[in-house]
Amino acid sequence: MPLVTTTEMFKKAYDGGYAVGAFNVNNMEIVQGITEAAGELRSPVILQVSKGARAYANHNYLMKMVEAAVLENPEIPIALHLDHGDSFELCKSCIDGGFTSVMIDMSSKPFEENIAITRQVVEYAHAHGVVVEAELGTLEGVEDEVVVEAGQASYTRPEEVEEFVTRTGCDSLAIAIGTSHGAYKFRPEQCTRNEKGILVPPPLRFDVLEEVSKRLPGFPIVLHGSSSVPQEFVAMVNEYGGNMPDAIGIPEEQLRKAATLSVCKINIDSDIRLAMTAHVRKHLAENPSHFDPRQYLKPARQAVKDMVAHKMVHVLGSNDKI
Ligand SMILES: [Zn+2]
Numbered sequence: 352m353p354l355v356t357t358t359e360m361f362k363k364a365y366d367g368g369y370a371v372g373a374f375n376v377n378n379m380e381i382v383q384g385i386t387e388a389a390g391e392l393r394s395p396v397i398l399q400v401s402k403g404a405r406a407y408a409n410h411n412y413l414m415k416m417v418e419a420a421v422l423e424n425p426e427i428p429i430a431l432h433l434d435h436g437d438s439f440e441l442c443k444s445c446i447d448g449g450f451t452s453v454m455i456d457m458s459s460k461p462f463e464e465n466i467a468i469t470r471q472v473v474e475y476a477h478a479h480g481v482v483v484e485a486e487l488g489t490l491e492g493v494e495d496e497v498v499v500e501a502g503q504a505s506y507t508r509p510e511e512v513e514e515f516v517t518r519t520g521c522d523s524l525a526i527a528i529g530t531s532h533g534a535y536k537f538r539p540e541q542c543t544r545n546e547k548g549i550l551v552p553p554p555l556r557f558d559v560l561e562e563v564s565k566r567l568p569g570f571p572i573v574l575h576g577s578s579s580v581p582q583e584f585v586a587m588v589n590e591y592g593g594n595m596p597d598a599i600g601i602p603e604e605q606l607r608k609a610a611t612l613s614v615c616k617i618n619i620d621s622d623i624r625l626a627m628t629a630h631v632r633k634h635l636a637e638n639p640s641h642f643d644p645r646q647y648l649k650p651a652r653q654a655v656k657d658m659v660a661h662k663m664v665h666v667l668g669s670n671d672k673i
Pocket residue numbers: 435494532575576618
């Protein structure tokens with residue numbers, strides 16, 4: 352099948368009590384690792400591209416790699432999504448260039464301005480058969496060019512969501528309930544430590560999610576900043592020459608719970624970066640004579656595939672849902 356929009360996948364995910372993973376792609380090995388896992392597990396999947404990814408890899412290269420993944424996995428529903436579009440022009444460029452879904456993120460702007468620009472993107476997107484994700488509330492953290500300082504983040508206000516969705520016509524809504532971008536989602540002083548000395552972050556605000564869902568029955572909700580920052584990868588990075596003290600993510604059981612509720616799309620980027628970097632570092636440390644990129648990118652690609660497969664089965668619940 353050709354690239355699809357997220358409309359059908361979200362409807363099935365909402366009704367089925369699972370979520371579809373949205374994984375950021377930047378190069379061939381990442382595209383392959385994600386889609387090989389989706390193909391073997393018969394899971395729908397969203398490949399998402401940030402403004403930074405587009406600047407790094409070039410629109411045409413990304414499109415052709417994603418088209419290749421579609422050819423290799425003809426039975427798997429695959430959507431191509433713009434992550435954090437920051438202007439109408441960027442969204443339009445992706446819509447014109449073959450994306451099936453775009454996010455317009457005006458969450459840092461005042462409510463009325465967010466509505467006006469989101470509405471403009473929705474009108475253009477819908478006229479071209481493309482769906483739109485919008486955002487209310489802001490997440491802390493760093494993602495490519497999106498930087499929100501600690502203390503500047505704010506939870507989504509449930510009392511705003513009906514008006515926002517009605518007036519914009521958006522197809523899904525990203526909300527802020529305590530997830531965060533990047534590999535350092537929380538400062539140590541926000542956390543407690545478990546018996547192994549590992550930081551445990553404050554729990555997600557499920558009360559906000561439930562209130563939003565009550566006001567928007569059947570409407571797909573999106574969680575950004577939802578890497579779990581597996582400590583095995585952090586330990587591997589640190590063991591083989593890296594330095595990532597106190598990297599911390601969202602516990603997988605909380606994401607699993609969100610997936611059973613109205614959350615239909617869960618964004619995962621940092622865990623891909625960590626899986627690759629940990630395995631590249633390990634390979635090069637153990638094989639100092641190697642200089643063929645295939646030698647270290649092969650285990651890195653396999654690590655992406657294994658990590659994504661784990662998410663699909665144990666966190667998202669999206670396996671065998673095509
Ligand atoms: Zn995000």
